[in-house]
Amino acid sequence: MAIKFGRPIEMRDAPRRQAALSAPSLDLVVRPRRNRKSEWARRMVRENVLTTDDLIWPMFVVDGNNTRTPVASMPGVDRLTVDQVVRDAERAAKLDIPCIALFPYTEPSLRDEQGSEALNPDNLVCQSVRAIKKEFPDIGVLCDVALDPFTSHGHDGLIADGRILNDETVAVLVKQALTQAEAGCDIIAPSDMMDGRVGSIREALDDSGFIDVQIMSYAAKYASAFYGPFRDAIGSAKTLTGDKRTYQMDSANSDEALREVELDIAEGADMVMVKPGMPYLDIVRRVKDTFAMPTFVYQVSGEYAMIAGAARNGWIDGDRAMMEALLGFKRAGADGILTYFAAQAAEKIKAQR
């Protein structure tokens, strides 16, 4: 029997049947709406699900004691002193969030051209890693590798004559990664987009005995306007000279993302990331389909700010927009999401059970 797709009844033996009908009807056999008729039916055919295991929670650390300072452009996000980072790590553990990511706000007096504070084994990130690991050894801690929170010019690398130096920067990034591994960090996440940094970091970690420290590379990271609020949070927005387009990717490109990801995998990345998230869902899908690697996506500060800001103004339902955006990443093929909504989303997921 041929399946009857939406051929209007009027086109067939219309007169007899039409007389029998009080309301106009299409004689459809295939009606996709049947599977959406109630919540239990929708649950049965649901293809993707967001769980707390999918979440990585980025946090901002600042010097001081027992203080939480709101980030104006990220409503609901605070800069935390180390003791408060530990409290939020506890909250993450209770919410079954597997991993947290740390970003420092470095005092301007500690920033210099070389980003030397990145190599200080007692910097805010290293202090936080040790404090978290002491109390909650079973939560994963991810540390960003890049110099921008530490440089006076706000760039991720070293500069000479106005140009970002690649290989010289990689040498410093390797030291930064080792400093963080020594503090007890579980995942090294190079976000700098220098060529060859994953391979150099992997080699140095292995040579120093950190064979189990994972690398999640920001493999396809685009030069994006959506990082604005993050730069406020780490205090590099005002100092950043120029832009990052000689190292971060051009948002027009897609094939190039595959080449970048392929290189990082070949150099030893355990997991790869696409960043930002929502404008780059096509990249997430291509990367996942092409490499079948653990693929992460970063819902960046600007994406967070748009949803949180609109919600604060009553323009959208913030909780629903948050969950829809996060599920969209899963649907696109992401295995996990770095998101400032992590705790809020985890609470919602737990409440739904």
Ligand code: PBG
């Ligand atoms: C630093 C870094 C950035 C982000 C993560 N690591 C900013 C940048 O590259 O300028 C952005 C995160 C966000 O916007 O939430 N290299």
